[in-house]
Amino acid sequence: MNYDERFDALRQNMDGKKIDYIIILPGDNFRYMTGLKYDPLERLSFMMIGSGHSEVYFFVPKVEIARIETLSRLNIDFDVFMWNDEEGPEKELDTLKKVFGNRHVKIGVEFNRFTLAKKNRLKKLIQNAVLEDTTEVFYELRLKKDKDEIRQFEIASEISDKALKNVIDAVKTDITEREISNRIKIELLKLGSESLPLEFKPIVAIGLNSAKPHTQSGEEMLKKGQTLLIDTGACWKGYAIDITRTFLIEPVDSEMKKIYQAVYEANKKAIESVRPEIEADQIDRMARSVIEDAGYGEFFTHRTGHGIGLEEHEPPWIVSGNTSRLEPGMTFTIEPGIYIPELGGIRIEDNVLVTEEGYKVLTKYPKNLESVLLEL
Numbered sequence: 001m002n003y004d005e006r007f008d009a010l011r012q013n014m015d016g017k018k019i020d021y022i023i024i025l026p027g028d029n030f031r032y033m034t035g036l037k038y039d040p041l042e043r044l045s046f047m048m049i050g051s052g053h054s055e056v057y058f059f060v061p062k063v064e065i066a067r068i069e070t071l072s073r074l075n076i077d078f079d080v081f082m083w084n085d086e087e088g089p090e091k092e093l094d095t096l097k098k099v100f101g102n103r104h105v106k107i108g109v110e111f112n113r114f115t116l117a118k119k120n121r122l123k124k125l126i127q128n129a130v131l132e133d134t135t136e137v138f139y140e141l142r143l144k145k146d147k148d149e150i151r152q153f154e155i156a157s158e159i160s161d162k163a164l165k166n167v168i169d170a171v172k173t174d175i176t177e178r179e180i181s182n183r184i185k186i187e188l189l190k191l192g193s194e195s196l197p198l199e200f201k202p203i204v205a206i207g208l209n210s211a212k213p214h215t216q217s218g219e220e221m222l223k224k225g226q227t228l229l230i231d232t233g234a235c236w237k238g239y240a241i242d243i244t245r246t247f248l249i250e251p252v253d254s255e256m257k258k259i260y261q262a263v264y265e266a267n268k269k270a271i272e273s274v275r276p277e278i279e280a281d282q283i284d285r286m287a288r289s290v291i292e293d294a295g296y297g298e299f300f301t302h303r304t305g306h307g308i309g310l311e312e313h314e315p316p317w318i319v320s321g322n323t324s325r326l327e328p329g330m331t332f333t334i335e336p337g338i339y340i341p342e343l344g345g346i347r348i349e350d351n352v353l354v355t356e357e358g359y360k361v362l363t364k365y366p367k368n369l370e371s372v373l374l375e376l
Helices: 003-017 028-034 062-074 090-100 116-121 135-142 147-170 177-190 207-211 254-272 280-293
Strands: 021-024 046-050 056-061 079-083 106-109 130-133 203-206 227-232 243-249 305-307 314-318 331-334 337-340 344-347 350-354 359-361
Touching: 003 028, 003 046, 003 135, 021 028, 028 046, 028 135, 056 062, 056 090, 062 079, 079 090, 135 314, 147 177, 147 227, 147 243, 147 350, 177 203, 177 227, 203 207, 207 227, 207 337, 207 344, 227 344, 243 254, 243 344, 254 280, 254 331, 254 337, 254 344, 254 350, 254 359, 280 314, 314 331
Parallel strands: 021 106, 056 079, 106 130
Antiparallel strands: 021 046, 046 056, 203 227, 227 243, 305 314, 305 331, 331 350, 337 344, 350 359
16 A cells, blocks of 8 residues: 555645644544554544644554554654553643644544544644544545555455355255354354454345345244345455345245346446446436336335445445546445335345446356356
8 A cells, every 4th residue: 555645645635625634533544544453442542644744643542552653664754642541631632732833723523433522532632723524535535446455355355255155055944044144254254354344244134024125134034935135245454345145045936036137137237337437326327227127116225336445335326316427446336126025125236346448346256147046
């Protein structure tokens, strides 16, 4: 990862918005800027970047200093303000505030992470400052992935595919959703997944439960003639794959085969429409039109996709009304679905990268009808 370029890009954005300093709390943006996955629990900790090229400050509890010292590998100069549990952070906050001098400064913070509790704890530092929301600043920085980030996706996809294959090869009737979900978790971790992506720990939905897009895996048992929807993904160095496959357990109702084919075609056509400069909502319309033409438009109840990266859900949003144009390096899901309460649901989800020439599908697990028909 070229972290120097990330710092340069951030400072250019700060200059454009006339932001003097940015405070980055531990989380995805902290990791994006440093490569460090860092959770200080309840202790106050953050990074502060100034618009000047030598201004990088870490404010950390003493217990975490060893991890911050590893950042010397970034080849950037930084100062550390360290506090201990006995004294608390207030004294060091006063010391850090001296960096501002007597200036009234504009400080950027991530409003979506800047809770009232955090604001109160940082009061000494920000009480005379103008606060600016930098949530979109970081989304803009992270929107286009570099070759290293794309490689993380590819490794996560390989892990996801192997885990899903291992579970499906061993699945039998009379197994519950929860049991299948647990087996997937075990396989993902055995194969090297860094963690289980928080927003989509495996969803396993059997039968009528598959008509509930975000159901929780429970005690429904797998029987012949049912659908088996699995939404899962591995994570590698912070980058998560989000994949859904729906399996049909023979003997399958002919209506479900028809529905599956409609979703498959919607997934395929939407992916084939991906190219630089296309508007995001055109991809959504492509998937939706295929399902509408098949007669199931009212049962496609969510957007076609969402961006993926250090967060499992982030821009770009592949949804009606989003006229943002796609650019090479953007990554997102394409996941059309049809959900009929009295029959069941089908969703097919892939992760797609926009390339200079068009697109690349990052998820490889088979999805044509023949590959998802199972004889148990």
